[in-house]
Amino acid sequence: MSAAVPPREPSSQESPDAGVSRRGLLLGAAAGGLVAGVATGFAGGRAVAAQPTASSGDVVRLDNAVSFYGDAEQAGIRTPPQRHCVFMTFDLTTSSRTELQTLLATWSAASAQLMRGATIGQVEPSQPSAIGDDTGEAVDLDPASLTVTIGLGPRVFGDEYGLAAQKPPLLRELSQLPSEALDPSLTGGDLSVQACADDPQVAYHAVRSLARIGKKLGAASTRWTVTGFGRASAGKGQSTPRNLMGFKDGTRNIVDDADFSQFVFTGDGPDWQRDGSYQVVRKIQMRIENWDTDRVSDQNRVFGRHKLSGAPLTGTVESDTPDFSKTDASGAPVIDPTAHIRLAAHENNNGLKILRRGYNYTDGINQYGFLDAGLLFISYQKDPAQFETLQRRLGSSDALNEYISHIGSGIFFVPSAARSGTYLAQGAFA
Ligand code: HEM
Incomplete structure (x- = not known):
């Protein structure tokens, strides 16, 4: 982990008040x-x-x-x-x-x-x-x-x-x-x-x-x-x-x-909407104790990537582009048809992308004594249908579904930033 560094003069990219405690x-x-x-x-x-x-x-x-x-x-x-x-x-x-x-x-x-x-x-x-x-x-x-x-x-x-x-x-x-x-x-x-x-x-x-x-x-x-x-x-x-789940998350993000x-x-739209985005939030519970009993080769199959390096199963380093057409000696696809990245990748969804900005969470121990943890999934997109299209696909075929459940959900429009001297979405009340 990188350590915090001592205070210094704020840069021109930051708030001039950055150094004020x-x-x-x-x-x-x-x-x-x-x-x-x-x-x-x-x-x-x-x-x-x-x-x-x-x-x-x-x-x-x-x-x-x-x-x-x-x-x-x-x-x-x-x-x-x-x-x-x-x-x-x-x-x-x-x-x-x-x-x-x-x-x-x-x-x-x-x-x-x-x-x-x-x-x-x-x-x-x-x-x-x-x-x-x-x-x-x-x-x-x-x-x-x-x-x-x-x-x-x-x-x-x-x-x-x-x-x-x-x-x-x-x-x-x-x-x-x-x-x-x-x-x-x-x-x-x-x-x-x-x-x-x-x-x-x-x-x-x-x-x-x-x-x-x-x-x-x-x-x-x-x-x-x-x-x-x-x-x-x-x-x-x-x-x-x-x-x-121990996997690198966010490799191919916007x-x-x-x-x-x-x-x-x-x-587009009025000023207060123009730089807006649709925020989709999902609380996704993981059955991490089941996951932890799965052999790592199967975990790699579930995501289509190697756990340690983050490389796609068709490559050697994290930054390698997955090759979804590659087959093994028996003719089977190297990246499984149900692998998470195959189903989510823009190459297989007519170029569709979303911004993922998630965090891990834990709620401690559940009523049965199991570890209760998961992913606070937050995505931003210009149309909520982008999320729905991907989730419809993942929800029906993703090998990951054995280990996760979407238990919480919300959708919001995040308006443009407020200009100085105004407040958020002020233009909507004009
Ligand atoms: C607990 C649930 C989830 C876990 C643990 C998870 C984990 C991962 C991991 C490890 C990757 C590979 C690295 C990367 O490129 O970021 C990945 C990729 C991706 N995930 Fe998820 N994900 C989850 C849910 C979702 C959901 C709900 C969506 C959208 C509906 C989604 C969309 C994507 C996309 C678009 C990619 C990039 C695929 C690519 O272009 O290769 N994920 N995810």
């Missing part, structure tokens, strides 16, 4: 409580593009800060995956359009503060009877490349909030897909928050803070959550990490800007 900002934040601060717009944003940079490559820089505001997509999609992620969905508990606006404005302002490594108000107010605005557990911690990425579920665009005409054209509930065993308590949600950081406490603090704001405003309550660790996908410049434009970001 939460502690340093505490006094400034003491000037007003959270909601009061939001009313004045927090004056925190700058007109810079949402930064795709987190810690670069595999080097973790805990002092690195990513900007919330920008004129392209929200951070946390193209951003190379940080090491930890807390994902949470919320139910709207208000039917007031104005209260929904206030919630999005407050969440935006708070997220901008949190991503800078600042508190969202007083931790220890001077009045003995006062309640703190910020819960305090991230004080003294660096920004750790925190990204807070906020998504809007289908209900936001129902008649209730007068936003039906603003609905992103492809936003809808996902179709029923093969091999899913969805638990209603791990499914759906009107809003999503994906908080990723190189420090787990920073990520948790962000989600906790937004949950607290939702409750305080009477606008949103928590629905389901997954705490992810050990990124299970690779971004530009990163080496490929491993999932809990990294090129051209692919981001072609497959991930919508690229």
